[in-house]
Amino acid sequence: LKITVLGAGAWGTTLARHLVHNSHNVTLWAHRSESLAQLSETRQHKALPGVEMPEKLVLEPDLERAMEGADVVVLSVPSKTFRSNCTGISRFAGIAVSTSKGIEFDTGSTPCEIIAQTMPAAIPAALSGPTLALEMARGEPTACVAAAQDEATARRVQQIFHSPAFRVYTSTDLRGVELGGALKNPLAIAAGTCEGLGLGDNAKAALITRALAEMRRLGVACGALPETFGGLSGLGDLTVTCFSKLSRNRTFGEKLGRGANVEQLIAESQSVVEGYPTVRAAWQLAKKLGVATPIIDEIHAVLYQSKNPRFAVLDLLTRESKAED
Amino acid sequence: LKITVLGAGAWGTTLARHLVHNSHNVTLWAHRSESLAQLSETRQHKALPGVEMPEKLVLEPDLERAMEGADVVVLSVPSKTFRSNCTGISRFAGIAVSTSKGIEFDTGSTPCEIIAQTMPAAIPAALSGPTLALEMARGEPTACVAAAQDEATARRVQQIFHSPAFRVYTSTDLRGVELGGALKNPLAIAAGTCEGLGLGDNAKAALITRALAEMRRLGVACGALPETFGGLSGLGDLTVTCFSKLSRNRTFGEKLGRGANVEQLIAESQSVVEGYPTVRAAWQLAKKLGVATPIIDEIHAVLYQSKNPRFAVLDLLTRESKAED
Numbered sequence: 001l002k003i004t005v006l007g008a009g010a011w012g013t014t015l016a017r018h019l020v021h022n023s024h025n026v027t028l029w030a031h032r033s034e035s036l037a038q039l040s041e042t043r044q045h046k047a048l049p050g051v052e053m054p055e056k057l058v059l060e061p062d063l064e065r066a067m068e069g070a071d072v073v074v075l076s077v078p079s080k081t082f083r084s085n086c087t088g089i090s091r092f093a094g095i096a097v098s099t100s101k102g103i104e105f106d107t108g109s110t111p112c113e114i115i116a117q118t119m120p121a122a123i124p125a126a127l128s129g130p131t132l133a134l135e136m137a138r139g140e141p142t143a144c145v146a147a148a149q150d151e152a153t154a155r156r157v158q159q160i161f162h163s164p165a166f167r168v169y170t171s172t173d174l175r176g177v178e179l180g181g182a183l184k185n186p187l188a189i190a191a192g193t194c195e196g197l198g199l200g201d202n203a204k205a206a207l208i209t210r211a212l213a214e215m216r217r218l219g220v221a222c223g224a225l226p227e228t229f230g231g232l233s234g235l236g237d238l239t240v241t242c243f244s245k246l247s248r249n250r251t252f253g254e255k256l257g258r259g260a261n262v263e264q265l266i267a268e269s270q271s272v273v274e275g276y277p278t279v280r281a282a283w284q285l286a287k288k289l290g291v292a293t294p295i296i297d298e299i300h301a302v303l304y305q306s307k308n309p310r311f312a313v314l315d316l317l318t319r320e321s322k323a324e325d
Numbered sequence: 326l327k328i329t330v331l332g333a334g335a336w337g338t339t340l341a342r343h344l345v346h347n348s349h350n351v352t353l354w355a356h357r358s359e360s361l362a363q364l365s366e367t368r369q370h371k372a373l374p375g376v377e378m379p380e381k382l383v384l385e386p387d388l389e390r391a392m393e394g395a396d397v398v399v400l401s402v403p404s405k406t407f408r409s410n411c412t413g414i415s416r417f418a419g420i421a422v423s424t425s426k427g428i429e430f431d432t433g434s435t436p437c438e439i440i441a442q443t444m445p446a447a448i449p450a451a452l453s454g455p456t457l458a459l460e461m462a463r464g465e466p467t468a469c470v471a472a473a474q475d476e477a478t479a480r481r482v483q484q485i486f487h488s489p490a491f492r493v494y495t496s497t498d499l500r501g502v503e504l505g506g507a508l509k510n511p512l513a514i515a516a517g518t519c520e521g522l523g524l525g526d527n528a529k530a531a532l533i534t535r536a537l538a539e540m541r542r543l544g545v546a547c548g549a550l551p552e553t554f555g556g557l558s559g560l561g562d563l564t565v566t567c568f569s570k571l572s573r574n575r576t577f578g579e580k581l582g583r584g585a586n587v588e589q590l591i592a593e594s595q596s597v598v599e600g601y602p603t604v605r606a607a608w609q610l611a612k613k614l615g616v617a618t619p620i621i622d623e624i625h626a627v628l629y630q631s632k633n634p635r636f637a638v639l640d641l642l643t644r645e646s647k648a649e650d
Contacts, residue, residue: 140524200463201455201569201571203460212560235560239533240527244526
């Protein structure tokens, strides 16, 4: 198959390399041509030290040429530019696999909904789960979910990506898989904040338990299946994002908890912290649907209304004691 | 209230101290009188460095005297001696709160079922959740579940233990709460083994996701409610046990993964690793009920059939790829 990967971040690059190893013809495109130039020169990605790029991986800075003859396109671009990237390839016909994890502000659309809105001939699919790029690139065992509205497409994506070290499961709850991936980011910021404030593992475990319930509640109100949030794209991704030292959202929250300034953190961050815009979109979505999301509300207040993180966490911990929900 | 706590391990001692702070009259009893003698002398527990015991806490090595006039008894004894401890106080009439997390070999009984079998005048209840003793003793925010068959008893236990830093929620799925607490231990051994083998956070997150599903499957077959496993006593406790550096079961698994010998590890361990006997009881229970428990099966093979942990984890990771269940 000819597969074009859009986005040369750590994950897009890791997947492009993996697809070459799976014997596909792979072209990698990036918005910033310097990213490709550096990859071409060093055959390494700066976020993936020690990981060699295969000779067969084609690096193509021109979007039209990159898309020429592509059977499948993989969209590994930031949520912020997702819609414009889709619009740029609106005529593509084939499976469009999103690996982006976000919710669009104002529209509340997930990446695959944006694909459906902007690429009429494409079949949307998502690949999501607990997938730290560096670990995957180093060949450590990784598992994820390929989701599409129909089973046949989900299986097709599974076949394309599956390998002994990268186990791909299927799901037809596309919305649930996408919302799990998106919502875990704000919740991981909360978990990191908890850590930064010096709270212990008991508090963090309690927070994560309530976070999964909150994710499920909001997801179900959006039409997702509740059980999807207990799977790799929900609980699995939430776990890795809340605990791994490699997680950007967790680290961002930890710095917040230690007293860092929000604007300064965003300005200084080298890579995209997807949770930051997602907090606002998720908060908006919850308000619109009338779903109770105490953790998202508090993180929203910290990020967008200058609330002190300590008071935010205290307010979460002192909610009225009652039966578990 | 007069409350008697049986068992002066880290958790029993922490709860006894907490109940004194909650203005109850508390007596602490231990099977080994040396434990009490040491507590009496140093006013500190060796597993709780820097945590002072309140003057008002009564230490009583004689069981009969300890139980005299008790309104409530808290059983914080190891699973291994749970039945004999209950038999020793068989005439007690009142709420008997178990904090033990295990399943009895051959009978498959949980601690509260043993209370019901041996203490005809007692009302069984359980207190369970992500509660590392040292963190709780140091006053860090901790949340847990008080469970009983009837709502009134669960609320009563909640009132007795609740404080601003120790948040107690209620549940009437007593079996589900107990099975979550028991089953997370074998699963945390598996997660630790994964780490000891040098696998990354992606693999561990995938394992934990499947572990929760396995716990829920076996629990539901035993009559528990599926949603209980998503709560503090299921997911919450699983999370803290799989991730905290303070978790004995996780650490035990980590050493196994690094190549330590099972018998030697057990012989050397200073404190009880509850997961070790629970693996055998859970495996037996799953076989009896015909429930698929791949993770428990592999850990059972490692602990009781000398299987190499590396092959066990490989066998888990290479199970046939399919739709998520």
